[in-house]
Amino acid sequence: MTAPIRHFIDIADIDQEQARAIVDHSAQMKQARKGRTKGACDDQTPLEGRILALIFEKPSTRTRVSFDVAMRQLGGETIVLSAQDLQLGRGESEIDTARVLSRYVDAIMIRGNHHEQVKKLAEAASIPVINGLTDFSHPCQIMADVLTFEEHKGPISGKTLAWVGDGNNVAVSWVHAASKFGFELKLGCPPELGLREDVISWAQRENVSFSVHQDPIEAVKGADCVMSDTWVSMGDENPEARRTILGPYQVNEELMAVARSEAIFMHCLPAYRGAEVTAAVIDGPRSVVFDEAENRLHAQKGILAWCFARDAA
Ligand code: CP
Numbered sequence: 001m002t003a004p005i006r007h008f009i010d011i012a013d014i015d016q017e018q019a020r021a022i023v024d025h026s027a028q029m030k031q032a033r034k035g036r037t038k039g040a041c042d043d044q045t046p047l048e049g050r051i052l053a054l055i056f057e058k059p060s061t062r063t064r065v066s067f068d069v070a071m072r073q074l075g076g077e078t079i080v081l082s083a084q085d086l087q088l089g090r091g092e093s094e095i096d097t098a099r100v101l102s103r104y105v106d107a108i109m110i111r112g113n114h115h116e117q118v119k120k121l122a123e124a125a126s127i128p129v130i131n132g133l134t135d136f137s138h139p140c141q142i143m144a145d146v147l148t149f150e151e152h153k154g155p156i157s158g159k160t161l162a163w164v165g166d167g168n169n170v171a172v173s174w175v176h177a178a179s180k181f182g183f184e185l186k187l188g189c190p191p192e193l194g195l196r197e198d199v200i201s202w203a204q205r206e207n208v209s210f211s212v213h214q215d216p217i218e219a220v221k222g223a224d225c226v227m228s229d230t231w232v233s234m235g236d237e238n239p240e241a242r243r244t245i246l247g248p249y250q251v252n253e254e255l256m257a258v259a260r261s262e263a264i265f266m267h268c269l270p271a272y273r274g275a276e277v278t279a280a281v282i283d284g285p286r287s288v289v290f291d292e293a294e295n296r297l298h299a300q301k302g303i304l305a306w307c308f309a310r311d312a313a
């Protein structure tokens with residue numbers, strides 16, 4: 001019997017052991033390059049002859065470049081497309097797009113406006129589809145973040161991480177990750193911009209160790225890591241109203257002082273200094289945000305290798 005196609009749409013859909021294996025494999029591949037992120041290819045080029053299509057309906061710096069470089073370092077090639085380059089941008093369906101691209105390329109990474117549309121694309125594709133951020137989630141980011149956390153603080157299992165600010169797509173993938181990697185997640189969000197109800201119900205059903213606090217201080221108390229993200233995500237409306245509501249949720253030195261003394265600060269970037277985080281925190285000694293950005297490269301390799309490993313399974 002043929003093994004199912006390995007889509008990477010949400011961490012929630014991946015087995016616990018496989019999620020762990022992706023992070024560990026990413027760490028191994030990083031180590032094998034001995035600190036070199038650029039230049040000569042990896043000794044092993046398991047994706048030679050493979051082509052990855054990268055489709056962007058929204059802007060991207062890290063996801064775009066790290067997937068492109070990861071694929072090349074693993075011996076493969078990429079085609080980078082904006083939705084405007086495709087008939088998808090003129091109304092061709094996700095289903096037909098998936099069927100056509102499945103005849104040309106070996107995998108698709110898509111940064112999409114609507115999660116449901118990305119899921120439709122995956123359902124219709126006969127090749128792996130990777131979610132490179134939607135309005136609902138950002139799973140690739142959190143795989144890189146787990147890798148980053150563990151490099152600085154050791155095994156994430158049993159640790160406490162605090163999310164402060166908007167209960168957005170990145171926060172959702174953190175909730176999914178808490179269920180697979182066994183850490184406690186404390187969210188400090190205003191009630192108006194809290195976690196989605198369906199995600200809360202899912203987390204309760206899955207017995208995820210998480211709590212939601214209106215007071216950011218309560219969320220951060222005892223945390224090994226404090227995280228934030230932009231107050232206005234791509235596609236969000238009413239930016240001014242959001243900034244007003246989220247104003248009390250800025251991560252600054254006073255808030256960091258409530259976390260554990262050795263706590264680190266993480267942010268997926270792009271960041272807005274003076275809004276969700278002060279310059280003193282993001283550019284300070286506890287911030288690991290550029291390690292996170294680098295680890296997107298290493299984590300993408302783990303994700304790509306996992307998707308393509310189905311062929312050998
Ligand atoms: N963190 C992240 O996904 O960055 P980009 O939007 O630049 O890809």
Ligand code: NVA
Pocket residue numbers: 133168169170229230232233234268269270
């Ligand atoms: N929450 C942000 C993440 C950007 C990488 C957004 O969706 O715009």
